[in-house]
Amino acid sequence: MASWLDYTINGLIVGNVYALVAVGLALIFGVSRLINFAQGSIYLVGAYIGWVAVVQLHTPLPLTIIVVAVAAAIVGLIIERFGLRPLQNSVRIAPLLATIGISFVLDQLVMLTFSPNPRALPSQLPDVRFQVGNGTIGPLDLLIAGVGITSALLLFVFLRYTKLGWAVRATAQDRDAAMQMGVDVNRVNQAVFGIAAALGGVSGMLVGMYYNQIDTAMSLQATLKGVVAEVVGGAGNVPGAVVGSLLLGLVESYGVAVFGTSYRNLFAFLLLVVVLVLRPNGLFASARQAPPEPLTGTFIAPSRPVRIPRWASVLAVGGFAILPLLPVSFYVLQTLINAWLLGMLALSLTLVAGTVGQVSLGHAALLAIGAYTAALLSLTFSVPVGLAIIGGGLMSAALGTLLISPSFRLRGHYVSIATLAIGEIVSLVILNWESVTRGPIGISGIPPLSLFGYDLISPSSVYWFSLAVMVVLALLQGRLLTSHLGRSFRAIRDDDIAARAYGLSLNRYKSLAFIFGGFAAGVSGGIAAHLYSYINHETFNTQQSILALTVVILGGLGNVVGAVLGSVALVGLPEVFRIAAEYRILIYGIVLLLLVRFRPQGLLGTI
Amino acid sequence: MSNIDRRSLVKGSLAVMMAGAAISRSAFAQSSEPILLGVSGPLTGPNAQYGAQWRQGFDLALDEIHAAGGINGRKLAYQFEDSQSDPRQSVAIAQKFVSDPRIVMELGDFSSPASMAASPIYQRGGLVQFGFTNSHPDFTKGGDFMWSTSVSQADEQPLLASYAVKRLGLKKLAVLHLNTDWGRTSRDHFVKAAKEYGAEIAVTEGYIAEERDFRSTLVRVRDANPDGLILISYYSDGALIARQARQVGLKQTICAASSVYSPKFLELGGEAVEDVHLGTRYFPEDPRPEVKKFIAGFKAKYNGQEPDAFNAYSYDAMNMAAAVLRIGGTDRRAIRDAFAKVRDVSSVIFGSATFDVESRRVKGAMNAELVVRNGKFALWDGKPT
Secondary structure (H helix, E strand, C coil): HHHHHHHHHHHHHHHHHHHHHHHHHHHHHHHHHCCCHHHHHHHHHHHHHHHHHHHHHCCHHHHHHHHHHHHHHHHHHHHHHHHHHHHHHCCCCCHHEEEEEEEEHHHHHHHHCCCCCEECCCCCCCCCCCECCCCECCCHHHHHHHHHHHHHHHHHHHHHHHHHHHHHHHHCCCHHHHHHCCCHHHHHHHHHHHHHHHHHHHHHHHHHHHCECCCCCCHHHHHHHHHHHHHHHCCCCCCHHHHHHHHHHHHHHHHHHHHHHHHHHHHHHHHHHHHHHCCCCCCCCHHHHHHHHCCCCCCCCCCCCCCCCCHHHHHHHHHHHHHHHCCCCCCHHHHHHHHHHHHHHHHHCCCCHHCCCCCCCCCCHHHHHHHHHHHHHHCCCCCHHHHHHHHHHHHHHHHHHHHHHHHCCCHHHHHHHHHHHHHHHHHHHHHHHHHHHHHHHEEECCCCCCCCCEEEHHHEEEEEHHHHHHHHHHHHHHHHHCCCCHHHHHHHCCCCHHHHHHHCCHHHHHHHHHHHHHHHHHHHHHCCCCCCCECCCCCHHHHHHHHHHHHHHHHHCCCHHHHHHHHHHHHHHHHHHHHHHHHHHHCCCCCCCCHHHHHCCCCCCCC | CCCHHHHHHHHHHHHHHHHHHHHHHHCCCCCCCEEEEEEEEECCCCCHHHHHHHHHHHHHHHHHHHHHCCCCCCCCCEEEEEECCCCCHHHHHHHHCCCCCCCCEEEECCCHHHHHHHHHHHHHHHHEECCCCCCCCHHHHHHHCCCCCCCCCHHHHHHHHHHHHCCCCCCEEEEEEEEEEEHHHHHHHHHHHHCCCCHHHHHHHHCCCCCCCCHHHHHHHHHHCEEEEECCCCCHHHHHHHHHHHHHCCCCCEEEEHHHCCHHHHHHHHHHCCCEEEECCCCCHHHHHHHHHHHHHHHHHCCCCCCCCCHHHHHHHHHHHHHHHHCCCCCCHHHHHHHHHHEEEEEHHHEEEEEEECCECCCCCCEEEEEEEECEEEEEECCCC
């Protein structure tokens, strides 16, 4: 029994740490209905500013906190002013993407300035330990708890009893009405971003001191856990975020207690999915609360797509098809093979995210399912590679649709969060289900691509094969979109209430979209597995999902040609910037930001 | 698109290959250019720190190689391509290197998915993939162009087990390991050896690389009541575990794999890593001349910074590459054959390294039993802690 007390205490301690990020996220979501994926980066910046203050300038703790808070707040204000405010009349998805771009840029800047090596961030508090249960807690635990709870309380008071706080809440409820009533919405946004960033920076510093370690990889993890905690508590609900964080910490700790360490994150993400499905507004949403996503047609940019004449598409495909006959290097071919594989994934995502409006952040899971199925089929059961790849596509279609189906009732951001969680769950299941997936060792010795007994080994043949598969999938999808199915999909995206009133069964159509999309992604994963010959749980990761989403938005949501064009651009750009070595991801982030700023509907526009 | 027959596939690839061969002949005519190695590794992304450490080791080795007259009078250089340890990028880099006639050999990649996805391309392209951190047991099975100086865990873990069980007298062990291909393979070898030496394995816990909070894991460990903790970790997570173990009140002996051997381990772990035991391949006061030269050279080049395990791996790898090139010249196949011929290359990790031609790996890593004393790595004096 004593151990349960320890697990509880440990859960609360780590929940405490999550709360610091979650509160900042909740505040921003409350006002701007935006999941700020850059919050983890501000946390990172805060940690490193803290390091400069403590190690280089030897500031005492209170001064360190002030320095970090002010500096982080300034970063937050800059983000708001130059990254997000220009997008406020743009579509809802634009700021979401902008925060992803900003987080790339900030993380890279920190990495370039401070080198990627982890650093020690010594705690400035006296090293006394208090015995609790069988373990001990230190003053930093108390300080972190204090900062978390105090900031949540202060924010609560601020939102409820001050004029600016009323303005913040009014803006959160109805931005246009608030503006009509004379609320300076920009000032509200500024205030919120400043406060959230200050909090994020200070929390990064405190957590760095807590672990005596800061490194550039802490940003994404902080964002992920923060988002989970925030959504569990109810997006936009500040006290809820604190409770959600503690709950998350407890669930993880008990999960470790019962099943072991390698299942830890599985429980975090399962908790999220369960909460989303049962109580989509979070555990602490009141019944009277307006649905947080009054989304009908606001998430996706309405625009006039660029018409690509048929002869131009045919010419482009023909041009790419004869490329291997021209004197181009295998490197160019291999890069384009990557683009075609990403293109299949993008086709899949552009269908579910663009055409049906289910913006998925966990699409790499479909790749992984397809890849593992195809690899195991051809390796264990000696199925011919071509059939194994089709098997991978079918399995991805079936399993992907099954996994996502509980979240069909969700909308807008919540779909993204649920798919993010499902993606993580799939990856963790692959890691832990050793009897089938061989766990962390991965699957090696996957036979090369072959078709009707002929091995496709030369880069040119792999190139033609992947191009052909992608073109076929693209043609099928184009055909699908012009049929009545395509119109129904778009009707659901643009106004699901109207679509329902018209008699469309939402779940059935969403399933259809995921079945088709899952197949395309699974085929892509299956080809990749046979191309790489080795895969493990890290081969298809979250970065891949984010990349796919970027491609889709770059090309124009729902736009088939756009998805292909976007894939070529986003596989090509980092290769073109290769000359810039360490700077290339920074440049990539900036390009992404500029695109979102100046062409949020994508290069070819939404269909 | 679908009616492309096999003949045109072959014709197309032949055309490209012939174009490549034509370029390669002209490039080797002039020999004043440095001999170029390709390096595929992470410079950005989550593993960027290891790419930065590789560079330090490479650059030091290159300075020494050039001071000694280079490769038969020619300079040696490397082209570092950032893969982010991502298989998608490492395969593109592989094609880039294979089709660049100036590249005579490739080093890397860092992670197994990135390295082994690129292996078929190197194998078919006939370019040596020299993976010096690739401990995955299947890495060198990719083909006869895959060679590795990564210490085989089948070699390393019994040494650690012997240190923990025979020398330190630990009888009931808790093993915490990174849940990656490296950590898993290491754990299995460790557990097997430790059992052979008569120890009992009380609990094993695998954790993912991004994990930072180990307090609940450590409660599990405590409840299993071991008399020693074994960390199969890198230095950053190893330091985190040691700190939190002390915070939750675990006072058992901690014994760690050589991958924690880094000044960063001491910096990040602080007082908590005092008395941590670790088996390493070399140590600061090592009397071996190659180690003295490496440590002195490293400190002189990098402002007194102490080298760590990854610096040593890359330093050794560059020296090995130079030794191979001295025998094999600049022909890619001759270089592959030279790996089987090269003998007794001076090495920080192996003392002197010779490849086992069967496994294409080097056996018999050096072993030193260290302990952290007064915030420094020191040779263990045999006294209990």
